[in-house]
Amino acid sequence: MSDPRPVLVVTSLHDPTADVVISGLHDRDVPVVRLDSGDFPASLSVEAEITQHGIRGRLLTASRMADLANIRALYYRRPTGFAFPHLSEQAARFAVTQARYGLGGVLASLPGCLYVNHPHRIGDAEFKPAGLAGAVEAGFLVPPTLITSSPDAARAFIKRNGSVIYKPLYNPVYRVDGVSSVVKVAEVSAADIDDGVAGTAHLFQKRIPKTADVRVTVIGAYVFCVRIDSDLLDWRTNYDQLTYTPVEPPPGIEAALYRYMDRFGLVFGAFDFCVAEDGQWWFLECNPSGQWYWLEPETGLPMCAALADLLERKS
Template identity: 85%
Template sequence: MSDPRPVLVVTSLHDPTADVVIRELHDRDIPVVRLDSGQFPASLSVEAEITEHGIQGRLHTPSRSADLAHVRALYYRRPTGFAFPHLSDQDERFAITQARYGLGGVLAALPGCLYVNHPHRIGDAEFKPAGLAAAVEAGFLVPPTLITSSPDAAKAFVKRHDSVIYKPLWNPVYLMDGVSSVVKIAEVGTADIDESVAGTAHMFQRRIRKSADVRVTVIGDKTFCVRIDSALLDWRTDYSQLRYTPVEPPPQIEPALHHYMHHFGLVFGAFDFCIDEDGQWWFLECNPSGQWYWLEPETGLPMRAALVDLLERKT
């Protein structure tokens, strides 16, 4: 007899990676309830009681309903933000906080639920300074990095290193002439540093002269490493130039990966490394909600099956 407990998939309504995972769950006859928390309360409702047995109640979408006390796993991807545009600014701020701490609080406290990943753990791991510090603790090589709002400190850092790149600490989407755009990674020199640095926090990092990049996707106890060859400073700027090869990591990498995951309480992580000209792997970042599925058709690695095994709780 199949397990009737559903998997909740929390993401936007247009998420091709979630679509692939949901199809695989359906093929295995595993109940699925997909929801975008940003649709609350227009087309998503919740009724949750705090009892001696934990949270009990139901969550309702236009087509599905879930018993909150019996959720098998929650796959947290990329839901849209809460919004109440019909309210005044002050009332909207109040409504958004109530939704975040109400519905968000319920989804973060489901009894016996496996989170992939827990939204609070995702939030912790998305802070780049915390991630870099955890990477050092885990034993990864990490490029010298400066986070500052001081133009003088930035210039001094650039002078100390032969080549430095600027990276945004977070990458919100900008609309440029109606087209979505993001701030790109770029090499900087002392001439690029001016008083505008004092306007906010910035991250500067010594550039590693690389021979290739590596995307490492950790799914539960499985690790998938793909070497990415290109001539690009940031391979994410042009996927058409990329060549993919599955590789085995150096022996010290795998235990460091799991040390890092344990530090943040993650069961999924998309790690980026670069390989220098001597073959050493340098940690760049870990995205706890990173993309992964595009690598499966390129390499044949069974990543979808590994993720659905995790959600099914086979592993």
Template identity: 70%
Template sequence: MTEPGPVLVVTNLDDPTTDLVIDELHGRGVPAVRFDSGDFPATLSFAASITSEGITGTLTTPTRTADLAAVRSLYYRRPSGFTFPHLDQQTARFAVTQARYGLGGVLASLPSCLYVNHPHRIGDAEFKPSGLAAAVAAGFRIPPTLVTSSPDAARTFVKRHGPVIYKPLSAPLYRDADGISCTVEVADVAADEIDDAVAGTAHLFQQTVDKAADARVTVIGDQVFTVRIDSDLLDWRTDYDLLTYTPVQPPPGITKALHAYLAHFRLVFGAFDFAIDREGQWWFLECNPSGQWAWLEPETGLPMVAAMADLLERKTTT
């Protein structure tokens, strides 16, 4: 009988969530090969052949060599991306493209591999309009939402649906005037604050939910972990010290909709955020296909690290 192959873990060096999962896998005797796409080509190499049986070959780090044909699962977390600082700008651009479509294409095509999640499916699910449309189709309730570059449309929406918040459609690295990295926060917006600058790019506006609490629902394979988050914050991610966590059961219909949403994007993991209004209704806000979750285990006692290890070890169904 063929020995089960390793778990590949693709992430950056500073990823405490991944550290916990790899420790759990090692404790079970499950081999794991961790690397960052930023390691290529300095300390990471690969040689892959395309055969009638799929991808064969090896991927080599300074301490491990993985048989690509035998990889049991790939945990795609938060790699830093390809960089070629020793090359001039034009050559580096070419090299990054070749790496992305070469190594990236190989990693996305491994035979008999469970992806948590597949990088292409992550890309699909990160588009907020696509996620909101899929949420409606899955049966979730969403707040009235507008995506626009029209100042007039934005002002009309705010007047009709106020109070309204602004949300970034994505969260790339943003630096302030002092060069300090920060995030663009969710914020209240009034009609008289909207000016012609809205026409400069796309914006997402959404009716504010009159919240009693928030909920983070983490789906890991067939396991669902639901945590109520209490605070007085518009965006609970702005101050974790003010949060109170309580494990709860989701309302009827939510679990079915969770799995329908993930099936739509062909994902096996998702970190869902909901707002719970003062009447107890749950409103879908977003699903992050690469979201954080491990900080919730010590706060709640929920066995989430073990669940992720089970999934990667392929002890559970998906």
């Protein structure tokens, strides 16, 4: 008899990766309830009671209902943020915090639910300093890195390490002349550092001369490694220049991946490495909500099936 419990998919309306996963779950006759927490409270409502048996109640969308006590798994992707444009600034700020800690707290407390990933664990893992320190603990090679607001410290770090890259610690989208933009990874010299560095925190990292990059996608018990060849400093800047090759990880990498995942309580992770001239893999980052599906048609790797297995709780 098939398991009637649904998979809850929390994401925005326009999420092609979630669309593919949901289609795969439907092919397996796994029920799915999709919602965007950012729709609360206009077209999403919550009724949750804390009982001696845990949280009981339901989530209601315009077309679906989810029993909070019977969620098989929650796939937390990329929901939009809470917004209350009809309220004053102060009232909206209050309403957003109540929605975050109310609905968000309910979604984070579902009994017996497998989280891919738990939203709190995603939040923990998105802090780059914590991710880099966790990578060292896991046994990865990590480039020397400085986080600072001191121009003098930045200049000294660059002079000490030679070729250095600047990376944003987090990359929110902002607009330039009405066009969505992000701060790009770039090589910097000591002469590039001015007093503007004192305005906030910055991340500087020694540049490792590389022959290629590798994206490693860990989905439960499955590890998919794809070598990415290009002549780009940051391969994300031009996908048209990339070529992809499935590869096996060097000895020790897979064990370190799972030590890292355990450290942050993750069951999914999109890891980025650069391959040095001597063939060693250097850890750059792990995105707990990273994109992955574009690699499947490029390589034939069964990544969607692996994620469906995980959410179905077959693996």
